[in-house]
Amino acid sequence: MRGKMQLTVYNSRNPRMPSRPIRRSLLFSLLLIIVSGWAAAQTPNWHTPEQQLAEKISAVTGPGAISLELANRSSLNRTQAEEIHRGLLQELSSLGLRSVAPEEAAATVNISLSENLREYVWTAQILQGKNEPAVVMISLPRSSATDSGHATPAIVLRRTLLWSQPGRILDAAVLSGNPQRLLVLDANSVNIYQMQSGHWQAQQALPIYHSRPWPRDLRGRLVLRKDHLLDAYLPGVFCTSAAGVSLTCHESDDPWPLGSEELRLNAFFAPARNFFTGALTPGVGKQTSASAFFAAASLPRDRYALWLFTTTDGQLHLLDGFTDQTAATDWGSEIASVHSGCGSGWQVLATAKDSNDSKNDSLRIFEVPDREPFLIGQPTEFRGEITALWPQTDGASAVAVLHDSSKGEYEAYQLTLACDQ
Amino acid sequence: MTFRRKLLVIFALTVFISVATVAVIVSILARRAFEKADDERTAALVAQFQHEFTRRGEEISARVAAIAASDAATRISYAFSRKERDYAPFLGEARTIADNQQLDFLEFVDGQGTIISSAQWPAKFGYPDASLPLGQLPQSAFLKKEDLPDGEALGLFSVRKIDAGEGHDGENHIYVVGGRRMDKEFISGLELPAGMRAMFYENFKSGFSPQSLIDPSGTPQDPQKIADFVQQVLAEKQESTTLVHWTSNPAEDETLHAIPLRDLDNRIAGLLLVGSSRRQYVELRQQIRSATLFAGGAGLLLAILLSGWAAARVTRPVEQLAQAAREVALGNWDTRVNVHSSGEIAELADSFNHMTHELLEQREHLVRVERIAAWKELARRLAHELKNPLFPLQLTVENLVRARQQTPEQFDEIFHESSTTLLAEIANLKAIISRFSEFSRMPQPQFHSLQINDLVRDVVKLVQAQLQGPGRSTIECSVQLADTGEMAGDPELLHRVLSNLVLNAMDAMPQGGRLTLLTHAQENTVSVEVQDTGMGLSPEECDRLFTPYYTSKGHGTGLGLAIVQSIVSDHGGSVSVRSEPAHGTTFTVVLPRNLDKLQPGGEERNDGQVEV
């Protein structure tokens, strides 16, 4: 190596670098921000950049009378821009620059609040007499915390935000008890959080070891067990918890449990893909195979269970143990059945696009009294794509994972159906 | 030039001139007829062209009217009736519509002439087009100069107001201006009859610009050839016609009719040039010319053949006559002419045959007369010669007889004297007889190579003593010898010729004088002149000089010169005499060199003897 390393600058954000403590603390701080209701960074500190810009302007104009115009070209909202305007005037006056009407001013300062991919860019064009305008600028990092929060409209479907993180969430499950615990499955680990004074606190991360690269559109399912804490199913990998706090993973093509616990049906998952192969065990009645599918939902009947499969060819298959009936539907590939106790007792949740070319998905609720699904209620819209929809083990609720691409975050929601509508 | 050739030439010339005259007359008449037809055709075509041009204008007007009534135009009109102007939706609109309607130019403009959409210059939206006649819309198509990104072009335009229908703000109208470019496509799109083409000259710049001339192929070759004509028409501002020689080939010639085209301001925007090819005419003319030439040539050939035959028929008897005349001239007096014809030539031939017949008879008569005369002369001469010695013989014998009778004592003496005289006279008689026999006994010459100068010298040496002998007047002798070269001849005979001539000359100068001998050499002949300064001869004497037994001297047999002539003639030569009385006489002997007669072997002499 040539020369002497005087200073080492490591790249900033790298999930695979051996810097787990830093990442954990980052996650932790994020958790704090999110859980505390998005309120933390509403009032960032603009003081330093205001001071820097004022000093630069003053260096050009010197003390005197100026006229100041401010234009906001950035994603900052009007309140923030006004705040910055005020702050700047204050800083300038402390440097001996008075703001006066344009006709009285010795210099005209046009300030623009702009931004690029990484930073806010504040510029000042200073026009003195007939000279070419002088330009000064400062830049400051953009913070996602300044993004405004989102509204949660009233819904037919009751959804509860369980967890949010930048990395992809595969599944989540809430363990009732005292204190309540939350399990979150992502590509690398099962994270366990504990409810403490109204907030989820990270308790433990159980890493998942796998030798092969994960497939694109990674899926995984958490299944709570009575005899041990959990089983985690991932493509080609099966993990089971042991001794309460550790996770044992091995390569396995064991079938994944479908539906809720009481309807025991397992299906084999294609290890390098994002769908089930169609092989069923022990089978629906005598049927042990279906077309390759993405998701399944079960509807218990008196003497049998009707299984719905969203197959990879975009169709809906209905298996009752004897027949395999096909229907081309406009359903999305994610479905889950929820036992609400109202109506026929069981409803099917299915994803859909809320409109053409939209990035946002919605969830619709269907009743299937016989073999004909019909829509009940209004679709519930989500700000992003639903990347996972799994029924909870007890069948009373489901968990949906939403990818909000505008924020780049994954959010896990618990979905329950309120049937008093 | 023979009579036959003369006849031939006269016949041929007559035929040729006749054919040529006919050809020229036919050609002139054909040209006049064609030019008249061509003028009429051009006029008809120009009229057709103008009709076609007008039709084009109407077609453009119809298309523009169709565009003005189209939905697209109404849409534009509606969009621009509002205050906010958005050119974007219409940027390519004009081009699309223009393509559909097969127009080169299409613009949508508002009431101020601001371009909304332009097919020919899409980038010019929002800019004004000042050249548009929006104040008073012309009903028919008009010519207009159009600015283009890469220069200027002339087009046939039509303009229409878009009828925006009800509810439209009446003040701000939208107009459609469409047209077709006067380019090679336009020109080639005009329906013209075969042999005709149209060209177009865009009058943008002063002076002739070759790039402004457009024909269906693009730019015509050698546009400078019509530069003057174009400028002339532009200056005169009225239709005109000219003949253009594009190349040296007359078939490429073209009758060009120029029609000035005026724009709305009555300026000449361009010239329409309607060219009518002269090829057809030129080819027709060439056909007539070749037909004429062929007929003339064939006629001429036929004429020559016929004239040759006719001339031959006419001249053959004449030629036979001429040939016979030449034969007669050569001495063939018995020549006859056989002419199988009638008329003048036959009479002429008969007369000729009669003439030769007469001539033959007269000659035979003359020969007979001459022969008798010669015999008479010979008899007279012989009698005269013999009589002279006979008389002394008679006297001597009578003297002897008398002496015997009268004086026997003296008889012996007288006898002796008389016998001497008798013998002398008999000898004289013998000599006379010998000379006659010598003449009749002239031998054939024996050819030997010799130098004539040597012979001359020998002769002079022989007579030298006699020239200045006692009792004689002195004769001066001079010899002038040229380098005569070798020749063939009989030296003895020629020596006799020369000595005879020299002795003759000496005889001619009894009072003395001068004898001159000259030799001359020519290429094939050698000549010897013997001149004396004697009394000379009269012309009559000259004529008879070579007649045997003629002499002008008091002595001699008169055979000397006859022998000379005989020998010279045997050598193939000639002897001539010229003389003037009192000035002397000159004999000239001309001898051929006769080298071909030299016989390498024997030099025998045939001593034949002829009794005369």
Added chain:
Amino acid sequence: MKRTSLLWLAINSLALASLAVASLTITTVARAATRPHYGGVLRLAIAGPVSSLDPADASNVSGQTAIQHIAPLLFNTLTTLDDRGEAQPSLALAWKSDFSSQHWEFQLRPGIAFSDGTPLTANAVAASLRVANPRWNISPAGDSVIIESDSAARELPAELALSRNSVVLREGGKLIGTGPFTLAQWEPGKNLALSAREDYWARRPFVDSVEIAIGRSPRDQMLSLELGRLDGVELAAEQASGTVAGGRVVNSAPDELLTIVFSRDAHSPEDRRLRQALGLAIDRSLLNTVVLHSSGEPAGGLLPNWMTGYEFLFSTSPDSQRARQIHEGINQSSAWNLGYDQTDPSARVIAERIALNAQDAGINIKPNPAASPDAQLVRIRLVSRDAHVALNHLAISLQLPAPDPHRASSQSTSSQSLSTADLYAAENALLQTERAIPLLHLRTAVALARNVHGWSEAQDGRWDLPNVWLSAEKPSTEKP
């Protein structure tokens, strides 16, 4: 019992049939939020000529945009840029530099193999990078690659994300990469077929293969898209705002620069003033809204505002009066020839519009694609989301002097990353040379069939084909 069950089946069948019909009618309105599908052939068309797939082939200038789309399919770079334009690990897991930013060490990700099975080694990376960067001193060191440059290279991690710095194993004329696809078929300038790698280290792409038709006319492309023979086509800028029957259009942020570039430096102050006047004379806004159907934004600077945050400082408003004042008294010796790309349908109109604007200001310009140009109308794609890297490469493409932010600004020491003010100073200095007159920043766009999902809508219009998947619905099953 049997009879009833048969009847029951028949009724069910009828009910399902009616459901199918009903749902078919719904399909045209609502769209399924389906999970990504694996499999299928993604058929794309790109306009740009591509004669070579080698991302380091500098001779392939006209195919630069195309190769930027294609190279990431076959090859990886040591780093990638995230949405903020910051370098993120790719083949390199981590990196560090010395104080001077001249000496860099990149630690390679372990366990990666080229598509032919050859393991990725530091040697291979060094050999590959040397091809594209002969001026760097590159050496392998264990599982790291050391890069040394003559001057401070603070943007090196971002620079390495450029497709020209792809890691390529060049073996006997074959190009082998570590990317998500392998080459199945390649007809230079015509067709490219790629197959997904099952063992791709960063997850197998959804589609099985990608077929890319190259150099087809925009009209052909659109027709094929509408007939269902293609799943996606690259659009010309003026088409970007349009709509596509049976599909959708995805626009990028303006990431292409349309500019006039002079072939020579201004040779005199008069020449400079004429060029300034020309810049003032052009009505960029009308060019954008009318000629290019608002597919871009008027550009005063070389880099777009979303990248720099200060582009609005460079004026774009036309002022032909001021233009006249600037060049008053200067006699333009001869008309400038303005060259443009004849294959670009809107370039001619733009050039002619510029000539008209210039004429208004008394400047004589002739659009002439054939003659040797005094100035050229060019479109250049910004190669990177990193503004500094993008500016550097823009300067190289336009043959402008290399921007020198170190000299332009004294504010930052060599260890700090370059600030926006430095960037502004560098860009301003480039513009001061009067070699280029920026006109517009144009969006790039693709038209996609309805069955194409997961298309990246990143600002810089880059293609993220591994994440693209095809749903079963297809307007037509016809093969291209």
